[in-house]
Amino acid sequence: MQEYELVVAVEHAGQRVDAWLALQDLELTRSQIQRLIREEQVKVDGRVITKSNHRLRGGERITIAVSAPRPLEVVAENIPLTIIYEDAYLAVINKPQGMVTHPAQGNYSGTLVNALLYHMGDLSGINGILRPGIVHRLDKDTSGLLVVAKSDLAHRRLSEQLKARQIERRYLALVYGNVRQDQGTVNAPLARHPVLRKQMAVVASGREAITHYQVRERFGHYTFMELQLETGRTHQIRVHMAHLGHPVVGDSVYGPRKIAFGLQGQLLHAWCLGFQHPITQEIMQFTADVPPQFQQVLDRLRQA
Numbered sequence: 001m002q003e004y005e006l007v008v009a010v011e012h013a014g015q016r017v018d019a020w021l022a023l024q025d026l027e028l029t030r031s032q033i034q035r036l037i038r039e040e041q042v043k044v045d046g047r048v049i050t051k052s053n054h055r056l057r058g059g060e061r062i063t064i065a066v067s068a069p070r071p072l073e074v075v076a077e078n079i080p081l082t083i084i085y086e087d088a089y090l091a092v093i094n095k096p097q098g099m100v101t102h103p104a105q106g107n108y109s110g111t112l113v114n115a116l117l118y119h120m121g122d123l124s125g126i127n128g129i130l131r132p133g134i135v136h137r138l139d140k141d142t143s144g145l146l147v148v149a150k151s152d153l154a155h156r157r158l159s160e161q162l163k164a165r166q167i168e169r170r171y172l173a174l175v176y177g178n179v180r181q182d183q184g185t186v187n188a189p190l191a192r193h194p195v196l197r198k199q200m201a202v203v204a205s206g207r208e209a210i211t212h213y214q215v216r217e218r219f220g221h222y223t224f225m226e227l228q229l230e231t232g233r234t235h236q237i238r239v240h241m242a243h244l245g246h247p248v249v250g251d252s253v254y255g256p257r258k259i260a261f262g263l264q265g266q267l268l269h270a271w272c273l274g275f276q277h278p279i280t281q282e283i284m285q286f287t288a289d290v291p292p293q294f295q296q297v298l299d300r301l302r303q304a
């Protein structure tokens with residue numbers, strides 16, 4: 001079993017426990033949460049609850065136990081990886097667009113984790129069977145840099161840096177429209193969309209989410225941007241840019257249904273990653289050029 005522990009903010013008092021849990025970043029649907037409640041896998045302040053309509057008071061500590069899949073469900077696969085840096089404690093990977101970071105329900109092969117298990121073998125076990133070594137993740141159709149941990153100590157220390165907002169994560173994106181301000185900050189809380197459960201949305205009661213941005217180039221109907229994450233919520237950049245009225249080009253979820261340039265996936269790339277080595281304390285920074293599809297679109301716009 002994998003157990004999650006969450007604390008209910010005071011402003012969420014009065015909400016149903018199943019509705020509140022569905023808005024958290026647990027990758028569980030509301031129906032799955034209701035099943036776990038029926039199976040007595042959810043506790044509020046240490047006491048098992050059996051009713052999904054249990055009302056929250058605010059300030060409670062909620063624990064929810066989720067069955068982990070059998071180890072045999074995640075196997076090592078000989079999938080090519082671009083390893084930017086590797087030592088005994090960690091590795092920095094340039095994830096290709098189209099690759100899922102870790103296995104999830106209905107998607108247990110072809111992921112970055114499957115490839116890591118083949119190429120490295122030893123990975124930290126803090127995140128359990130499905131996410132060995134995964135300190136942070138990228139969306140399937142987002143390319144670029146992420147760091148993975150090989151030991152539990154390295155994982156804990158990297159996670160502490162992430163929580164303290166000490167890991168530098170910069171992205172490049174092409175967005176629709178002409179972004180008027182040369183630079184700015186989007187400070188808009190995010191949570192699960194109240195209706196479209198697979199999407200995120202700006203929600204007043206959501207978790208704090210902050211994205212800094214600056215314009216690199218303007219192309220009339222498109223803008224090439226650099227973005228820096230201060231927080232790292234699910235789909236954060238994609239939702240924040242759509243919230244500004246400038247969705248990421250190629251994003252079929254938060255942008256126009258008609259995909260420009262015949263793209264497969266959005267033009268969003270994690271190009272710069274910086275952190276303090278968890279063991280040696282060395283300050284490290286890595287960069288990776290945008291993938292060919294992204295570069296081809298930029299070249300086309302510059303020649304227009």
